[in-house]
Amino acid sequence: TSSVSRSNAASSICKHGGSGSINTAVTSASASSTQKSDPHRSVLLQCYVELKSSVNVEDHVLDYLYSKSVISKPLRDRIRDCATPESRTGLLLDELPSCRASAFREFIEALNASKVTAHQKLAKKLLEVAENG
Numbered sequence: 001t002s003s004v005s006r007s008n009a010a011s012s013i014c015k016h017g018g019s020g021s022i023n024t025a026v027t028s029a030s031a032s033s034t035q036k037s038d039p040h041r042s043v044l045l046q047c048y049v050e051l052k053s054s055v056n057v058e059d060h061v062l063d064y065l066y067s068k069s070v071i072s073k074p075l076r077d078r079i080r081d082c083a084t085p086e087s088r089t090g091l092l093l094d095e096l097p098s099c100r101a102s103a104f105r106e107f108i109e110a111l112n113a114s115k116v117t118a119h120q121k122l123a124k125k126l127l128e129v130a131e132n133g
Contacts, residue, residue, distance in 0.1 A: 040104035041097035043130045047122070048093060054118050055111070056085045057092050061119070064110035070103050071095070104130075 065071045075095060082088040096103050111123035
């Protein structure tokens with residue numbers, strides 16, 4: 001039951017298109033998107049410590065993901081309310097796999113679009129880990 005409640009929570013936090021109301025179709029889309037992003041979840045977990053310590057999501061990344069409707073306003077606000085840069089990045093990394101299937105690709109795009117060289121290097125590393133398993 002915890003995975004069901006997590007899927008329901010994810011459907012209220014992440015954007016999945018449609019009118020934004022939570023209903024059966026959105027919950028179903030959330031479960032489908034979560035299944036599609038599972039390989040990317042493992043990539044994020046493999047790089048979790050490095051990402052959490054090196055990425056400041058407030059340097060463009062958070063706004064980029066919000067502007068692409070990858071994350072919702074409530075999630076963006078929850079992330080911004082975290083006390084430290086590491087906890088903000090950690091919350092984003094924890095929630096990202098529950099967002100739509102393209103969230104991983106758009107996270108990489110956000111890192112690449114950042115003017116922070118370390119973010120661009122991490123984007124390249126994430127792609128390499130994803131390709132090499």
